[in-house]
Amino acid sequence: xxxxxxxxxxxxxxxxxxxxxxxxxxxxPITPSSEVAEAMSRELxxxxxxxxxxEDEIASMGAVVGASMGGLKAMTATSGPxxxxxxxxxxxxxxxxIPCVIINVMRGGPSTGMPTRPAQGDIxxxxxxxxxxxxxxxxxxxxxxxxxxxxxxAFELTERLRVPVIVLIDEVIGHLVxxxxxxxxxxxxxxxxxxxxxxxxxxEPYAVTDDMIPPFPRPGDGFRSHTTGLTHLPSGFPTQNPAxxxxxxxxxxxxxxxxADLIASNELVQTKDxxxxxxxxxxxxxxxxxxxxxxxxxxxxxxxxxxxxxxPFPESDLKACVNGAKAILVPxxxxxxxxxxxxxxxxxxxxxxxxxxxxxxxxxxAEIVAKVNEVLS
Amino acid sequence: MENFEIRFSGSGGQGLILSAKFLSAALVAEGYNVxxxxxxxxxxRGGQSRSDLVVxxxxxxxxxxxxxxxxxxxxxxxxxxxxxxIGKDTLVLVDAELVLNPPKGDFKLLSLPFTETxxxxxxxxxANIIALSALVAHSGVCxxxxxEQIVRTKTPPKFARLNMEAFEAGRALVLENAE
Numbered sequence: 001x002x003x004x005x006x007x008x009x010x011x012x013x014x015x016x017x018x019x020x021x022x023x024x025x026x027x028x029p030i031t032p033s034s035e036v037a038e039a040m041s042r043e044l045x046x047x048x049x050x051x052x053x054x055e056d057e058i059a060s061m062g063a064v065v066g067a068s069m070g071g072l073k074a075m076t077a078t079s080g081p082x083x084x085x086x087x088x089x090x091x092x093x094x095x096x097x098i099p100c101v102i103i104n105v106m107r108g109g110p111s112t113g114m115p116t117r118p119a120q121g122d123i124x125x126x127x128x129x130x131x132x133x134x135x136x137x138x139x140x141x142x143x144x145x146x147x148x149x150x151x152x153x154a155f156e157l158t159e160r161l162r163v164p165v166i167v168l169i170d171e172v173i174g175h176l177v178x179x180x181x182x183x184x185x186x187x188x189x190x191x192x193x194x195x196x197x198x199x200x201x202x203x204e205p206y207a208v209t210d211d212m213i214p215p216f217p218r219p220g221d222g223f224r225s226h227t228t229g230l231t232h233l234p235s236g237f238p239t240q241n242p243a244x245x246x247x248x249x250x251x252x253x254x255x256x257x258x259x260a261d262l263i264a265s266n267e268l269v270q271t272k273d274x275x276x277x278x279x280x281x282x283x284x285x286x287x288x289x290x291x292x293x294x295x296x297x298x299x300x301x302x303x304x305x306x307x308x309x310x311x312p313f314p315e316s317d318l319k320a321c322v323n324g325a326k327a328i329l330v331p332x333x334x335x336x337x338x339x340x341x342x343x344x345x346x347x348x349x350x351x352x353x354x355x356x357x358x359x360x361x362x363x364x365x366a367e368i369v370a371k372v373n374e375v376l377s
Numbered sequence: 378m379e380n381f382e383i384r385f386s387g388s389g390g391q392g393l394i395l396s397a398k399f400l401s402a403a404l405v406a407e408g409y410n411v412x413x414x415x416x417x418x419x420x421x422r423g424g425q426s427r428s429d430l431v432v433x434x435x436x437x438x439x440x441x442x443x444x445x446x447x448x449x450x451x452x453x454x455x456x457x458x459x460x461x462x463i464g465k466d467t468l469v470l471v472d473a474e475l476v477l478n479p480p481k482g483d484f485k486l487l488s489l490p491f492t493e494t495x496x497x498x499x500x501x502x503x504a505n506i507i508a509l510s511a512l513v514a515h516s517g518v519c520x521x522x523x524x525e526q527i528v529r530t531k532t533p534p535k536f537a538r539l540n541m542e543a544f545e546a547g548r549a550l551v552l553e554n555a556e
Binding site for chain 2: 004115116143151172175176177178179242287289290293344347362364365366372
């Protein structure tokens with residue numbers, strides 16, 4: 001028999017990080033993400049890594065960025081209030097292209113909100129929480145197994161592309177315990193950061209390469225480099241020259257377009273002949289999956305599009321699977337965030353309807369079934 | 378049984394989540410897939426607390442409870458909070474002493490002295506193990522030996538004897554009740 005164990009979503013994120021080669025964690029525990037810190041504090045010493053409980057979330061994000069600049073794979077975890085505090089240093093990592101992984105376990109907000117209750121209210125904050133136009137990748141696991149595999153993928157993407165990656169889960173998925181077989185989830189070969197090699201003369205830390213990903217100068221390897229939050233030239237030094245500043249900023253966002261295929265990941269459930277398409281993530285997607293089964297049993301052709309990569313939003317993948325759908329339903333545990341993106345993409349073509357809940361309880365399959373029946377009647 | 382749902386509910390600090398973890402481990406040992414969720418309040422003790430097991434062969438699409446097959450209520454704080462997920466086939470076990478307003482309706486309800494039995498064993502905190510044992514003895518969701526093995530191996534040595542006494546007491550409660 002396979003090696004079946006009961007594992008919690010938050011713990012799976014921690015074990016996934018270790019499997020991905022993470023050797024540095026700095027954080028400030030906060031419900032409902034604390035088990036990530038707890039597990040990292042136990043697991044990191046076993047692999048010679050470093051765990052630091054910092055004085056707050058601002059400092060922990062700073063420590064993570066610093067560790068990554070030193071060449072380590074680094075991670076932190078938090079929830080709503082802490083995620084807000086991390087935004088400034090996260091912005092630095094976006095601007096200076098420092099790899100890092102942030103697990104954000106969503107709880108009811110705003111502010112202290114409902115610490116032990118689930119929500120999906122950070123969908124837009126994950127995209128636009130730090131100021132300015134910036135590149136960022138957001139992954140949304142919907143099961144314990146995916147907490148493990150998507151955290152590994154988060155490290156692969158951040159290390160490969162030099163873009164911070166957020167793993168966005170809701171409290172239900174973070175605290176859910178499911179039966180998993182970790183042996184079956186191991187990565188074949190990890191994708192790693194490209195470190196600078198070759199000639200040190202005239203080295204440019206932000207050189208424009210074909211893949212738009214500058215090789216990373218590892219401290220101690222002898223490459224002169226300068227890192228700053230100011231908009232910078234390929235040399236790493238600041239510029240306010242309009243053409244050069246724009247080119248530098250556009251490269252970091254174009255980089256994501258160039259590697260879109262590497263980043264995009266979705267799950268499609270019976271979308272081919274769907275009259276009604278549901279777009280959902282996290283625990284809401286698990287409810288939607290059950291609702292699709294229940295609706296089909298009643299002869300209603302429903303389907304589910306689940307973005308595993310939420311940002312950049314999988315525009316073309318969604319458009320490609322709409323087919324003959326007459327409407328799109330977006331159940332989410334907020335007052336309507338992901339729906340804005342779907343309306344932007346689809347509203348000219350077909351109705352986009354929301355199902356929203358902010359009472360601290362998960363959306364149920366029955367609620368989705370009822371809404372679909374209402375929409376189709 | 379192929380698919381079933383179990384809820385442990387009561388007041389924070391009664392060991393409901395621990396009971397759910399023990400049963401979850403026993404069910405996995407018998408080849409089931411289990412999704413265990415919990416709900417509690419931001420206090421260290423008290424408030425409503427519950428843990429649900431959604432048990433299936435293969436991964437459940439929706440991992441939260443929709444219709445309970447078995448419901449345990451150990452405290453009045455949670456007495457009526459599961460009414461929406463109780464059906465006519467639900468078996469409800471309640472603590473005879475601490476649940477003052479048990480759910481009412483067309484389903485089987487058993488009121489057993491879990492807390493009183495625990496007090497007689499010398500520690501009312503083992504009411505959770507007595508109730509867990511009674512639940513499994515009554516429902517047969519897994520073998521008693523499988524659960525006993527889990528409780529034995531996962532209990533710290535200091536409390537091993539007390540927990541095993543509690544385990545036996547739970548089984549005995551069901552046998553007495555059947556007579």
